[in-house]
Amino acid sequence: MTFVVTGLGWMTAVAWGTGKTAAAFQPVSGSFSDAATRFRPAPPYPRFNRMDAVSKAAFAAVVLAAKDAGMDLSGRKKSVGIIATTRFGCLETDSAYFQGLSSREGTGARPHQFAYTLPSACIGDVAIHLGFTGPGFVVQEKNALSLNSLRFSLEILHRKEAVSMVVGAYDTGLLAPFAFEKKTPAYALFWVIESAAARKKGYGKIEVRKNDHVYFRQKRVYDLFGILDRIRAASKGSTPSLLPPLSFTREPMK
């Protein structure tokens, strides 16, 4: 069975876009609060304004990817799953929740904020908004650009345990007191992957070969940005140009 990347959505600390504007994707360090606050889901999602910034960014990138893929955005139930990779996930919300708790000797616990101390909460929100009833979970890895979430997604598709999968990664730009590393870029980046039989157009064929290596457009990719590299290269008619941004750890280019 053949699978194709049919949609791309992204958000950084300052902007958002789809596959058509992939060339503008450039993660910068900082908080999502600016871009995420300006984004308005269409159709509206009543809970959106109550979500934390990193969840809003992941939510927005998934919605943009779904729109780019031409998916039904009505919220009607559909067999679509979501897998996201993150390293820092909900760290800032953990901190904010705990500060509220400790500042008021236990009485400051906010139930709504507590829900977002799970990195998978944003997956649940966007599943509600778009009616996705397939597998939904978060993979936490030190290398947030790892291809494991993509491998899991393609296995689920091969087994027909979902009709389509949305897969990608998000991370927050860490601020004090959690600036463990000098510069941590904020980004959310998701793709829609569907059966080639279901869609005629797309950004290219994606597959996991027997040795567990991932190929996009017949060329091996080494991390999630590798897929974006090739989409950007195709749109600009040049060789891949996305350099390893800031402090990202990328798999070695063997």
Place this chain on the structure above:
Amino acid sequence: METGKKINPGVWVTQVSAVTALGSTLDATWQGLIKGDTGIREVKRFSTAPYASRIAACIDGLNPGKSGSRIESLIDNTLDALTGIPKDAFLILATTKGPIDLLEENGFRSATGTEPFLIPDLAESVSRKLGLSTPGVNINAACASSTVALILGGMRIASEKADAVLVVCADLVTEFVFSGFSALQILSANPCAPFDRKRKGLSLGEGAAAVLLMSPRRARSQGISPLAVIRGWGISGDAAHIVSPDRSGTGLARAVKQALSTAGIGPEGIAAINAHGTGTVQNDRMELAAFHTVFKDRAFLIHSVKGALGHTLGAAGGIELAVSVKAFQEKQIPPTAGCTDPEPLGKGRIFSRPVPLPKGCVLSTNSGFGGVNAAVIIESGEAP
């Protein structure tokens, strides 16, 4: 839409271990469960004065590990019972909050320095201690985390991408988590009573389990027999609410149907269900509705371990799988501690005493925030 594919993954469970408030081994936990004991007691670790409950199933004498987090010790204690873990095993950790106690103590920094010790660091640390060839991943699917982890491990083996997968699941009772569940008003002041008509909410617990999965080919080549076999699985989303389950049970029913489909069996193949059974009004009602949707009036047993072990969050599914392995070995189902007057759909199926396990498979289910549902079907390792 039903999307199950008829396959029998035949993933072997070759080693299991568990550490819970009832005991430092799976055998001790099992003995406590069969006696009807509960590990739910007054919390001494932090002040519960501001909260809706005073109780949880904490593990006595669980001290912080080298990193400063208790979760490291908990995982070490669990892994102590396993031997000969293959170095090429793919490590899947399943924890919702991992070393969250470090935030309370040290702002997520390790006790040994200024380096952060976050969930991915915990996975890497486990991998390093075991000498595994890959750093490992953590799966976060709220309270279904370890069941999803087991399913992903099963998929890796069934698709021949891995010969061995080690699933390690663990979560702690911390003030961080306790306060959140208290604020959500779903903590019970008394030990939880899953599926009981008078249930008032859940009790938190802490615990860990380790499950080694192997392909039959690899296990046979090493002369290893299965303790149990994972035959089917399913994961679904409710797409309904962030912190409450879909009352109709539609999402869980879909996961169970998918699990039956992947196992290639019908509802009559299920002898017993190790349910999520948290003791909250909504969860237990939703589960019984889902089971009724799939199994109608067929005869099958239901039990929950949470009245004895508390709700161990991301570790729940792994601990419950370990308990099901013991159930096959001992050919009985433990009582559902705390349940004396089951809901109507549970009458004749849920017992406050141990009951013989009929021939057939065990279905284990978990659900979590975000509307995630996961189901696995296992059969005895002695089955033909």
